Amino acid sequence: MRVVWMLANSDDAPYFRWFATHAQKEQKLSISFIFLTAKPPKMVEYAQNMGLKCHWIKYDYNKRKRGMISSFFKVRRLLKLIQPDVVHTHLFDDSLIGLTAAFTLGIQKRIITKGDTSFHYFFAPKWQFFDRLNNTLATDIVAISEESKGFILHQEKADKSKVVRIHHGMPSDDFKAVSKQKVTSFKKEFNLKDKIVVGTIARFIEWKGYAHILKIAQLAKEKKLDMLFLWTGSGPEKKAFAEKIKANNLDEYIKITPRIERDQIPAFMQCYDVYLHAAQFEPFGLVIAEAMFSKLPIVSTQTGAAKDGIIPGENGYFFDAQNASDALEYILTSVENKQAFGAKSKQLAKEKFSIEHMYEQHINLYYC
Numbered sequence: 001m002r003v004v005w006m007l008a009n010s011d012d013a014p015y016f017r018w019f020a021t022h023a024q025k026e027q028k029l030s031i032s033f034i035f036l037t038a039k040p041p042k043m044v045e046y047a048q049n050m051g052l053k054c055h056w057i058k059y060d061y062n063k064r065k066r067g068m069i070s071s072f073f074k075v076r077r078l079l080k081l082i083q084p085d086v087v088h089t090h091l092f093d094d095s096l097i098g099l100t101a102a103f104t105l106g107i108q109k110r111i112i113t114k115g116d117t118s119f120h121y122f123f124a125p126k127w128q129f130f131d132r133l134n135n136t137l138a139t140d141i142v143a144i145s146e147e148s149k150g151f152i153l154h155q156e157k158a159d160k161s162k163v164v165r166i167h168h169g170m171p172s173d174d175f176k177a178v179s180k181q182k183v184t185s186f187k188k189e190f191n192l193k194d195k196i197v198v199g200t201i202a203r204f205i206e207w208k209g210y211a212h213i214l215k216i217a218q219l220a221k222e223k224k225l226d227m228l229f230l231w232t233g234s235g236p237e238k239k240a241f242a243e244k245i246k247a248n249n250l251d252e253y254i255k256i257t258p259r260i261e262r263d264q265i266p267a268f269m270q271c272y273d274v275y276l277h278a279a280q281f282e283p284f285g286l287v288i289a290e291a292m293f294s295k296l297p298i299v300s301t302q303t304g305a306a307k308d309g310i311i312p313g314e315n316g317y318f319f320d321a322q323n324a325s326d327a328l329e330y331i332l333t334s335v336e337n338k339q340a341f342g343a344k345s346k347q348l349a350k351e352k353f354s355i356e357h358m359y360e361q362h363i364n365l366y367y368c
Helices: 014-026 042-049 061-082 092-104 119-123 125-137 146-154 180-189 210-222 238-247 262-269 286-293 304-309 324-336 338-352 355-367
Strands: 002-008 030-037 053-058 086-089 109-113 140-143 163-165 196-201 227-232 254-256 274-277 298-300 316-318
Touching: 002 014, 002 061, 002 092, 014 030, 014 042, 014 355, 030 042, 030 061, 030 092, 042 053, 053 061, 061 092, 086 092, 092 109, 092 125, 109 125, 109 355, 119 125, 140 146, 146 163, 146 304, 180 262, 196 262, 196 324, 210 227, 210 238, 210 324, 238 254, 262 286, 274 286, 274 324, 286 298, 286 304, 286 338, 298 304, 298 324, 304 316, 304 338, 316 324, 324 338
Parallel strands: 002 030, 002 086, 030 053, 086 109, 109 140, 140 163, 196 227, 196 274, 227 254, 274 298, 298 316
Antiparallel strands: none
């Protein structure tokens, strides 16, 4: 079966690599990739090294309307050449372009994974019409969490018969082969000895909830706890949060790290005692699954993969983003039960978020 995966505006999607690697082992699919980005993405080299066909179309998000029109014709020509049985898109821009092109060519299986569910609802309402258009053009709609599925059904009014929930998956082996030397190096670099380390990896944007975590850190300071909040990410509000940390005299309680490469995340997470997530809405949240595979307790708002992966009192807790006191209490309780909670996290991660499970569900979708 010939399958085309499409993605726009992203330099690298780790689950693309994981899925492609697994597909190569299984030999059930012939996968081609089409990327719509301003510069050639990392995935191009990776796919080529694996012997997979990978196409790059230059696409400037800042000139979105013009770029969509020109990219539509380029994608249509590529699809006509490849003649896929399935076209599978993953974010908004590639979906509007790819699904439309596939529809005009009469490709029977057109799948959209809603990796950016709710973005337009919260931040660009005028584009919601096109979210619904994507749902109409698709023959199948993949929600990557139960929360996302509910949003697609109730807010976007998608056809219920089209919607299926398939979590993102990842290889558990990445979390077995962690370098102890690298873990020791991270602990030394960030001076983590004798501290309760609370980790968060997320973009520095409003809806990721860093403002709420800052209040939790303030409370930890008031209680004079030996606690360090380790923040990792990039984004437009990173500088502003660095200034807020300084203004609130929280330098000893919050540390923003330099960039941590994705292949070092498993080792980096071994430095945490608990993972903290405060997002307003999360279509999935790959870091939640990574933290669970890292045998960490999770304290989170009820969103995305956290909502699907946490059993309160067994591997973590849910908290109201406005309630810093509860969040801090849950962090301390989770740390006290770190070994038991961590083991449960790992068990649930294997059941829910493995690449094998994701792959088989996609195979079933492609062939049905």
